[in-house]
Amino acid sequence: MRIRFSKFVQSTVAAALVSACMPSAFAQPSASNAVVAQDAASAANVSKRKAREEAKAQRKAARKAARAKNSAEIKRLEDAGYTPGGDFSNYPQNAQNAQKKAAEHSGASK
Numbered sequence: 001m002r003i004r005f006s007k008f009v010q011s012t013v014a015a016a017l018v019s020a021c022m023p024s025a026f027a028q029p030s031a032s033n034a035v036v037a038q039d040a041a042s043a044a045n046v047s048k049r050k051a052r053e054e055a056k057a058q059r060k061a062a063r064k065a066a067r068a069k070n071s072a073e074i075k076r077l078e079d080a081g082y083t084p085g086g087d088f089s090n091y092p093q094n095a096q097n098a099q100k101k102a103a104e105h106s107g108a109s110k
Helices: 009-020 031-079 090-108
Strands: none
Touching: 031 090
16 A cells, blocks of 8 residues: 655655754854844944935035025125016026126126
8 A cells, every 4th residue: 555645744754854954054043143133234224324314414514505605696696786586677688797797896806
């Protein structure tokens, strides 16, 4: 009489034999290894977070510098007679005249 094993029984027996013969290097990591891996992961997360914060601070400083430069340019043009919210009928010419006047004024003061 022939005994037929189901595939489930065969795979279970095979897994038991393999795990019995498996060296400890391939075994599940111990709890201390898991803690070390978790510490390494959280250290990596902290360094990534610091890098993101530094990049954000640099972008903020760049925006602040650009805003200051634009504000200074507008102030210089306003001092030369340009009104940004004023008459738009002669817009490009008014702005160009103010730029010329500001350039002459800054050239004379140097």
